[in-house]
Amino acid sequence: MSEDTDTDAAHCTLCCCTLTNKILLVVFLVLLILAILLGNFITLAVVMGTKHFHTPQGYLKASLAVADFAVGMFVVPLTVYAEVSLMLRDSAPDWISYNSQAIRFHPCNIIGPVFAGCTLVSISTIFLLTIERSIAVLRPLHKESVITRKRTTILIIFSWVGSFFLAVSPIIFSNEIALEYNSCSRMCNYALGTIGEFPTRAWNILLLFPTFDFTLLGGTVVINIISLSTIRKYSKRRKHLAESECQSASKPTFSDIKAAKIIGTLTLVFTASFTPIAVFVVGNVLGNEWCNFSFFSFWILATNSGWNVIIYSVRDQKFRMRAQKLLLPCSFSNNAANT
Template identity: 85%
Template sequence: MKNITHTGVSSTPTMLDRTEQAHCTVCCCTLANKILMVLFMVLLIFATLFGNLVTLAVVLGTKHFHTPQGYLKASLAVADLAVGIFVVPLSVYAEVYLMVTDSAPEWTSYNSQSVSFHPCNIIGPIFAGCTLVSITTIFFLTIERSIAVLRPLHKDSVITRKRTTILIVLSWVGSFFLAVCPIVFSSEIALEYNSCSRMCNYALGTIGKFPSQAWNILLLFPAFDFTLLGGTVVINIISLSSIRQHSRRRKHLAESESQSTTKPTFSDIKAAKTIGTLTVAFTVSFTPIAVFVVGNVLGNKWCNFSFFAFWILATNSCWNVIIYSVRDQKFRLRAQKLLMPFHRKNTTKT
């Protein structure tokens, strides 16, 4: 059975083939590797939950962040939070069960077409949907920042909280619609727990041949992901180029000149650079998946690489709060107050 990633096609073996493999994967060759893998997954859960809960607390609990940009950051945090709550814990359960009992859970040996209920029927679309939501949200953040930088006078009239809320709802609905499309519109596609990636992936029930209908449906993922991410990178380049030109002009123009009223504010520039950093981080984490898809199309299995590709993408769920803390001083100060509730009292006493 061939395995399908949420962004493309994989021919890596399923959990059913675990005992038939002549070689072991890098994450499970020895007991030490298995323990390190589970420890990594557990730490990732805590990092994802902690970081994104802090982000939500700062954004939702601070009036300063009740802006279109803040709403988009909250949406991104919820998508990342879902990965830490649903996706990674299932992998931890499967791998701990395998270590303790020396046999995999029964459901990992079958795909979703073979049993009435399969956990991957829920977890697979959640991971795919949340990844699509993240890409869409970063695209919206980039658009919002580009308008603030390139058209500062039109920012407040074009970017409103109502419009942003509508876009957020549409992004969630559209992303999860795409995530369930493969299993809804094709009887050839199922979901399974893959022994290489250690995650729930889309899989084809036909051996050695791609059904044309399933192929066309699965192309929705890479087409959507790569087009949106590519557009995001281009828009960020345009915005950052404009910021660079603005910085050069500022050296030659007095602050009192009339042109200063049409320039983006310092906070808008800082926010644009933050979103640029966010885009770079997501692009770096998503690139291994892109390479993996291309390799699969060319007929390469890359079992070990699939593990790293998927889990590098999963680690992106805990990076956003670090980027905000480094790039956004107001976010950092607010987060410090939340994490150190007695700091202000001690400062007042001294």
């Protein structure tokens, strides 16, 4: 009994040491589920239900919304169930205390790869959005021929297949890696199985995640910097020169520029959300536990799933008006009648 108490104390994060903090955590998680599901449902409804958004960019935004929706549908609810079970104590399921190698069916075998896969889908989709916007800004005359809905659909499929293959690769290619409900992060994480020391093979496999993620994010940031620098040059030229029709035809449109800025904001927010988890993964592989940092880094990343609809609403007037029409149909019909 004393050993269990010592273990609980060692893994006691700031949010979960007292009953009050545990209740506040559950309330936060429930509100997070509602925010993620509602926000991404609105995004999907606007994108799929509005002809204006039936574009390659719209398809990519829909893919991003589906990945975020899955986090709110599957990942966060499991944590709510686990935390409520832990508060009740007597009804806490065995899978909370043991990893996937000790139990025949472990929920983390599904939820862990879902969260990792959706995170990788988000990163790759933001990368594709950045590529799409950079072509529209840097090569506007080639936009229609290079960026097509068919090609975008194929890239989205590759993004999902590749991301989930990478997500399940640790447990496919190494029997030394298991999944567990981590008492620090309050989430399903990859962990050691039954061995005592971290082998080189498992170390290399787990480092695939931060390597892949930072490679894509680094490329995304560089491309965004190039695109935004080009937009800044165009803005300066508009202030000092009167452009001819021939010149304006080879320049990006106002909507392309606005969309590029939105994608830049998405990249900035996601990079800020993902950086703590990447630092934690590298530190964990090197032997550091960082219990409190683990909790905050994982849930900062999970919270990012509800941010995209806010960014679209603030930066894109057409999206905002369509979302308001979906949420407040009576108000819009009254305004139309008064007009």
